[in-house]
Amino acid sequence: MTSATETPKPNLLELLWRAAPEAGRGPRKGLTVDAVVAAAVELADREGLEALTVRRLAQELGKAPMTLYTYVPGKTELVALMLDFLFISMERTEVGGRPWRERLAAVAQDNYALYRAHPWAAAASPSRPPLGPGQCAKYEHELQALEGLGLGDVEMDDVLAHLLGFVRIAAQDAAQADAERAASAMSDQEWWEANGPLLAKVLDPERFPTAVRVGQAAGEAHDAAYDADHAFAFGLERTLDGLAPLIER
Amino acid sequence: MTSATETPKPNLLELLWRAAPEAGRGPRKGLTVDAVVAAAVELADREGLEALTVRRLAQELGKAPMTLYTYVPGKTELVALMLDFLFISMERTEVGGRPWRERLAAVAQDNYALYRAHPWAAAASPSRPPLGPGQCAKYEHELQALEGLGLGDVEMDDVLAHLLGFVRIAAQDAAQADAERAASAMSDQEWWEANGPLLAKVLDPERFPTAVRVGQAAGEAHDAAYDADHAFAFGLERTLDGLAPLIER
DNA sequence: TTGTACTTAGTACGTCGTACGATGTACAAG
DNA sequence: CTTGTACATCGTACGACGTACTAAGTACAA
Structure with missing residues (x-):
């Protein structure tokens, strides 16, 4: 030595x-x-x-x-x-005294805004980031939005992880849809000219009746293959609805 | 030319x-x-x-x-x-005639099983995979689990995307937790010896009262920093609860 | 004043995806 | 049957990457 x-x-x-x-x-x-x-x-x-x-x-x-x-x-x-x-510098909407649904919606929206502003973060962010000062402050703030709702400690953690998981996947999908649009040199029209014929042949309504019908309806409704912000809005309502029985029991 | x-x-x-x-x-x-x-x-x-x-x-x-x-x-x-x-060869549980909750749970579980068996796929899988034969067959099968529930076509697509998004993020988190455990050469004990003193100093219960309390409770409840399968089970119930108002209206 | 711990920089190694060009094969056209 | 050509295969090579190692020089401690 x-x-x-x-x-x-x-x-x-x-x-x-x-x-x-x-x-x-x-x-x-x-x-x-x-x-x-x-x-x-x-x-x-x-x-x-x-x-x-x-x-x-x-x-x-x-x-x-x-x-x-x-x-x-x-x-x-x-x-x-x-x-x-x-995480240190992100927006943390103050929600004291508001109904639980607004509180959780604000938490989700703060997170979604963060990931939309920094798209790389959605992919890089694990469910349990290392316990840095930002992560701790964030966790503290978000848990406080869940205080006083009659949840146990373990349930509070479960609920928060569930809510934040939803936001992360919504943001990942949004970022990826954006990236694909940007990376594809093709316009929509060019894409359809290149791939339409094959798709028409292969997307057989007899083999995939539901898929063809629903896929077309969804595509027309969003005027695109995927509408990330709509998916977030829809999913947030469903996620909050899913927490209601636990919170309002 | x-x-x-x-x-x-x-x-x-x-x-x-x-x-x-x-x-x-x-x-x-x-x-x-x-x-x-x-x-x-x-x-x-x-x-x-x-x-x-x-x-x-x-x-x-x-x-x-x-x-x-x-x-x-x-x-x-x-x-x-x-x-x-x-996607071509994955399990597709047959669910005809069962109540909607069982049907959607089966869809989610088939997907989760796929990603658990092939952890790389959870990270690689976008929300809208290219329209290959596997993806089409999968989409068709999963939409059929949503038929006859009184949903519109666009709603069917929204609901499915929401459910599958939940499964993907749960699987991603599970895979990452596994990977981290495998990659870390340290045992839990070694980790605490190395990081415990600093954490004790820095995780001030006055600064982060809720975080410290809830974090500790969650850690003890799962006997680990993160229990992926529990998160999936919990989240699945919440996700189905969240779809109930849409389906049973 | 001197020794030493440190920051900085240059060079280099092993990896990656893949472009390019040479070689040889098997079918189509004569 | 011969010959030309389209293609599969492979070796080499290029420009990236993260980062290990070494040498040079700086500013504090003794």
Whole structure:
């Protein structure tokens, strides 16, 4: 055993809470973790999560790529920090004293707005994000919207997870629909010219009677293959309806 | 303009429906699209989606990497084919004549079972998969579970999308929880030794009273940070409760 | 003043998806 | 039967990626 200097390699939790031991010797740092994270969020917002590469981010910050590893141990940790960064500063509608349905709707809408503003976050966000300050503040605020409704503690957690899961999948689907529209160089017309004939042959109303009928009706109703905001509005009502028996019992 | 031979480059839809123009000249093909897709599914099942690389898949098939591009235009299309492959052969519980709640529960459970057996699929599956034969058969079957309940066509589509969205997010969360458990080299005990002190300091019951109380209760109730199957069971009941007012009106 | 812990940067490794070009095969046209 | 051509196959290579490693230089502690 040498008396080697253990480079303490900051833990993700320490990083999230900015509990790093505050360096002593050596040159001054030219950046902060926050600056790196903020720039990363801005880049991901602007050009999507797949454009967020270490090289690219370093370039925007005017540093060499490997320099970023002084601030963040790796890309996974960076994304976790980015998420918590969003959670810290997201809108939290105040709902004290309002009926439960409005309270939960506000929670859902705050989350949906967050994911719509930062589409990469919907895909990156796990159901149990690491316990950073943002996640904790968010959890606290959202649980308070569920206080006093006669739910047990475990039920409160179940209900919240259920509600937030709905919002996440709605936001994921919305983001993906947007991305597909943007990525497809084809106009709707071109697409139909290319694929219509085959589809007409293959979507046999005798083989798929219900599918053809319903699919057509849905497509015409939304004037598109998929209407994300409608799906969110519809799903939110259903989700709240589904919580009513538990809450109003 | 030369009279160049346009290599017709198979469309994704043509590929899904196996409507490729059936080559004429040249050496016999050593594989089929189905063989490639089946091997890819098996590899992804066995080692996860990130282990599914073109080189690796080619190796398992005894071919050179670039050879696969004769069968499939690219990796995105391969994943789409893999999904439709699952949809073709998935379990479809027969539910004719049963009450609506049982029917929808069966649809949800068939989907959940699919995603649990093929965890990569939950992440890869969009809300509107391309219209391959599997997706069509699936859509048809699932819509039939909604027939005769007094819903309009557009409502049937909305309801199904809502139900399937719930299943997808539940499966995603389950897969991710499993993956995290597997990836973390730490035991629970090691994790708490490493992170407990910081958490104790930072999870201040005065700052986050509800979060600390509820989080602890939920953690103890499930004996883990997250219990995916419980979340699915709970959420399914809530989701069906939420559809009741629409169906039983 | 000197030693040491640190930030920064350059280079490089192993991975990925896939473009390109050469080689050889088997059918179609002569 | 011969020959031309469309195609399957494969080796090589390119430009990305995350990041390990090393060297250089800086500013505080002793």
